[in-house]
Amino acid sequence: MTALGSFEVGLLGLLAFIFGLDYIWVTPLGIWRPVVAGTLTGLILGDPITGLVVGALLEFVFAGLFTIGGGTVPEAATGTIASVVVAITTGLKPEAAVPLAIPIAVLTMNLEIVVRSFDAVFTHWADREIERGNFGAIPLINIVGAVPWGLSRAIPIWGFVGALAINPQGVKAFIDSLQVIHVGPLTIRFWDAMGVAGAVLPALGAAIMMKMMLSRRNIAFYILGFALAAYLKLSLLAIALIAGSIIFALYLFTHREVLEGTESSSTVTPPTGKATARDFLRWFGVSWFIQSSWNYERMMGTGFAHGMLEVEKKLRKDPEEIKSWLRLHNEFYNTEPHLHNAIYGMVISLEEQGADQDTIRGIKTALMGPFAGLGDSIMWFTILPIAFLLGASLGVQRNILGPIIALLIWIPVSWAVKYYTLVYGYRYGLSMAEVLKGEVLKVFREAITGFAMAIMGGITATYVRATTPIVLAAYGGQAIKLQPVLDQLMPSLLPLLFTLFTYWLIKYKGYSYGKAVVVLFLVAFILAILGILG
Template sequence: MTITEYFLLSLLYFWASSTSLSFGVGYYTIYRPVLSGLLAGMAVGDPFVGMVAGGVVNIIYIDFVSTGGSFKGDQCLTAIIAALASVMLKLSPLEAAAAAYPFGFLGILIWKYRLNINSLFVKAYESKHENGKKPNISLYDGVYPQLTLYVMSTAVILSAVISMFLLKSVLISIRGALFIAGLFLVYMSVCNVLVKIGGKRGILLFAASFLLTLETDPDSNILFGVFMMITFVISNKDLYFNRIDSSKSGIISKRHLVYSWFIWMNYSHSCYSYDRLQGMAFAHSMKNIFRKLYGNTEAAHDAIHRHSEFFNTEPNMGTPIHGCIIAMEEQHVQDKDTAGIMFMKKGMMGIAAGLGDSYTQVVLSPLYLSMSIMLCMDRSYYMALIPMLMLTFTILTLSYNGFMKGYYEGKESLIERIDIVKKSRLKIYFPYIFAGILGVSVGKLLMHDSVMKDLTIHAAVGIISIVLTALKNRRSLKFQ
């Protein structure tokens, strides 16, 4: 590999892991294996081979959810290494995914160290404030953590790639074992996610779509159109396009709100730490607001610091909190009722807890990603980018609409949003739509020349996966 290729891969890994350069949607797009595999493959000369390898990794991580600082595996790093193994070592997608899978655990260590290091930036910010030095929140929430993340990303990529090449001869010599391991990872992932979300109907829909795909090999482009039509019909359009009464006028203009939202979207997880989580990011997003309300004064710095306390919410569903708090800060410029503002902030954070992840990470992300995987497995590589673009648009619209409604309509906008999601038809029917798409995706994967080998192996691995999943599920039920 060349120095340029190393640089591009380190930049990709940093970009995917950082919200600061991806407008907050990188976590749902660039970080996901089907797209990071494509970009990694592009860096080393074969984007489509990389995309298929990433698609297999995406199936393995299809039920990935990260909440409140938890992190079960680095799917982006896994996808990058899988793409390299597939392109440069000529491993099949399943073999490459199995070879890359252990590298995902390296990402867990990086994530934990990152949260600890970010805590040092929080302490440095606090120390500066206590000494009356008026620290710039942009440095401690943005510049310093992101530079550190890039250095860490570069070190991780370098270590992972060197390790892969050192193991090259071993990996090539055990291709048969890697194939079985990759198949096992895919089947186990599918079984687990179906048990979690689908129930009996979901399992039946998966089985039906899987068998029909193997029998008829349907055109994924047509299926994508059908699934998108269904999704559009049952989606909750009020979440994205609900009319906002923006007749309210005050010190804060629409331009200030948009800039505050822009900062939040780009830095919501920039200085994510164990002790504050998103607290520094919330304060960062309020910087221009307080500069407008108080000017470059001691009061502005104190107000920014006040909002650096612990805060955590789903960064897109929870944006009504930001808008509402900005409106309250504007209203209470004169009376300085900060206690009431902070009480409202904590109360709204509690109301929104868990709601956003159950919709964005559990419904929207796997729904659109599964469509992208389906198209990728059918070699419709360019079409596979469309669901990712649609997911990006959906997330951005959801976030922006909530931010503005929070400012103009107050806490009622968050309560309204929660009510809409709870009654969401998309959330209700998601398990069945998803199971059908997943069945097609796995069917298309097995129809690849490099995958469809001895059917006895598929049957044996499939049966073992089903039995292990059943035993695991039975054991968990006993403890409930």
């Protein structure tokens, strides 16, 4: 059992605050993801391996939970910190600590809703400074807009961990008192049942990803990933290599005409603009703050004005003209924050060429929706979950390389996407938009969603853990265990059934993610109490 002092409480709250900044600043580091957040929490408490295992398990639970547009979902980082703290301070096994993440994650989600409304204050503040001609205040206003996001993570952690630190012995005694509960003739092993339910919860992450991506075109890849894991017992990395090779070859040969046709196309216009490498690096750096003061009213508007400030000051010498253009950029704007850079680069290039405000407004309005759909599916529902799930697959085996490998995949790929969409958006303007909306990207999107479904199939068979201890009394008095019979019928059958059940709740019953996770947990928990799962 690890004691919590005021220093640890303060440090964990600060860590949660930093996770909030990493999240709203477009995840440049990825440290708010559970497999990394859990490990860092464990390091602070002197037990990184327990933190790693809890975080890895929660990575599978939160795999498909991402905010789109104005939506909110249970927040992964604070839930992870809370679960790791409980596991380490009380000695609770990681699987049993996993369900404890959900209440804190939901609490943080509700605080985030408050922040999304409150941050309109910063947008209106920017309006006033623009009208006063105090343009230099815009960067500070936008960046400070991230502080409430960080506090929405830190406050629940300070409250929860602080309360735990006040009476750790009492918390430990309470947990011990729940080990065995007698309800009439029924003996309930509470934490064993919690562990069973926690091992089933990764079905939520797989089901959410399936809801976003599963289709008739890629269901075969889900089956492929499931079969490779269930029958051949391959690791997630091996499944990624095999499925990736098959999908690459399949799409290369079946869509050769589209790919070769694009390579020989003459519709791409010559590069425009004279930006230097230093210009691109400066714009790239500012672009990470596009969501800093995100709010329900204008979403990324103030972030866009921040990004365009130096460009407008360079292009316009009349303060009234600068004021007019910054008003335009502080209007409503929202898209996926990595592919935003393609629009950002186009706008800079077109303004340098003398485009008027109606043209710029039309470009932003026309492209932010299509780029949002494309970027969300590629970045947040494919690349990020695949990177961190591969890391989590090592983390559950207590391999400290898990979070490191996840970051080594996510950081270079996400930074490259964000940088090069800016460069090519600037250089090729609207022809870049045609490429991003054209057939090649459609083929790429289909291929990468198929790859993601193969990974989800592997996760279903490997990391959704459900078995039954039921013993059947066969003819002649010989007892036969039910689980080997199910394994002969289909290995990992129960994990598949739980995943499909959760998918049915979300896709066809219309359950919210929060409601679905409660139902999934209760079903698994009750079945464990009744001795059906074990």
